[in-house]
Amino acid sequence: MLRAVLIPSFFLLGVFPTVGAKADQQTILDLKQLQIPGLTKSAIGVTRRGTPIVSLLSDADFDLKTPKTRILLVGGLDGSPKSVSAVVKALESFYVGETAGSWRKQFAISAVPCANPDGTAAESGSANGSGGTPALGYPPQAVAYNDPHNPESIYLWRWIGMHAPDLVVDVRTGNSLRWYASDSLAASFEPQIEEVPTDGLVRQLRIAAPCETGTIEALQVETADRFLPELLAGLKNSSFAGPSLARQELQRRLDRTPLQVAEQLSEHYGHDLDQVVYIPALALIGRLRLGELTGNPGHTRDVERIAAPYFRGDKPSDPRSGSGLSGHLVFCELAQQTQGDQSRRYLDLARSAADLGFDKEGNPRTAMPFHLEMSDSVFMGGPILARVGRLTGQPRYLEACFRHIQFMRELVLRDDGIYRHSPLDETAWGRGNGFPALGLAMCLSDFPDDHPKRQLLLSAYRDHMEALVKHQDPTGAWHQVIDREESYRELTSTCMITFAMARGVDKGWLPRPRFQPVIDKAWYAIRTRVPPNGRLVDVCTGTGKQKNLREYYDRAAILGPDARGGAMALMVATELARQD
16 A cells, blocks of 8 residues: 655645745745655755755665666756656656556656755745855865855765766756757757756766766756656657666675775775874774785785884874874784784883873873863773773773763763764764764773673663664765764764674674664665775765854865775775675
8 A cells, every 4th residue: 555645735736835035945845744655755965044955765776786777856956846846746646656657667766856945945046045056067166065155066966976877857947848968868859958058967967977976867858747758758769778877886886895895995095104193093903904804914014114113112102182092092903913022012002092091190080181072082082991901901991991981971972872072062973973883882892791881881882873773874874964864974974883883793782683784784885985996975074073063064075085084994894894
């Protein structure tokens, strides 16, 4: 039986009520109410006014290897409610109408029904009300995703690159049915629209690769009412089928094992330690683990060479930040992989960081220094204490670790089980939850089974994992703001959370039937964002305390090489490879 279809009457009629300029835009265009059987509702981004840009996805949109031709409809770039209505009615007729059954065997249709929600709601045409025009400016050159004028175009462009449809159809309002088509589709869609803007979405998708994945075929249609039957009939009668070059690239990325991904990442990351801080240290740890997995001693020799100035005392490693504390984990790893005086020297370096958890009299502090009241510190200060406790066999380090974790949880853990980044604001930053997830998993790995505080740590870890499952995106990723689906899908938080869950399933801390599908889905998302050349997709830049949700939305999303993203991806890839 089909679920009820809840579609606002103004969508079904193709008519939007007229209201004053001061009226709330959501009373004009409330896509949050829209439900169509067979489609999953999500969001691709957020406007400057905080409006989510809604997306509707089919099951085939979560399977990049589907044999179906995947079509993406984009409405509202012209700022017309009628183009939004046309997209919604097309979806409704395709997924609910009985006559579309045969089409559904060959095609899958998804949509961004209104790519310019603020402009459409304000009846301002193709302008968005923030000084931008989302219909133009492709490919976007501004920093993702914090352009103060035109963020919609950046969100749409990058999202399309990772969604990788076979065909994008830009739906506009017109007095009759007219098409703009490339030469390859002109025979099936006789072009009555002679020209579209050079910097428009349709023109640029064919010549520029969004998110560096690949180009995508595109059409523009003007319609007064319906267009879907003509679209599908034209495609069926043409030689067009897909997959697009963008989808082919993502398919290649998926055809890699965790070990292959780790080996590719190791070519680009883990080759320096200019300062003993967590980003290069984790990449080096990833290489050390890769060496163990492959039996290649070259990785260990190279990491020892890189760490040699600190080993010899030529360079100081003294921690001066939380990042410096966690950076000393690389010395723990080297201490574990070496023997005799060499191992003891590495352990001494690691202890120089862990000993900061005690005062001059040797009593444990309330928390590790440099925590800055940020949830990052669960990772920055906890694992170094737990690992040194394990390597030395001295319980005081484990006690200090537990005190530190408890202090941070009381400071930044929200009632819903996820972490605010700091007491300055309630926003649950993505990496601000990735750090506690990774930190607790690492600490538990080094706490003895019979330690009296272990069960408390285990409960804290499990509670956080359960809270995070609820916020996994349908694509498998976690978001820049954990509980805000309109924020971008962020790579490092996804890697850290996936590592924590994978470690938990492997160690028996989490039930495999519940969490393995979550891990598999997350690894799917990670692989698509980690190409062989190491140019990563959507890594949040370094982030301190922010004052409000908007500031977390606006943290730059890096597309390209990034040491932090590379380190986290290498960590999760080696963790999964170890379990293969």
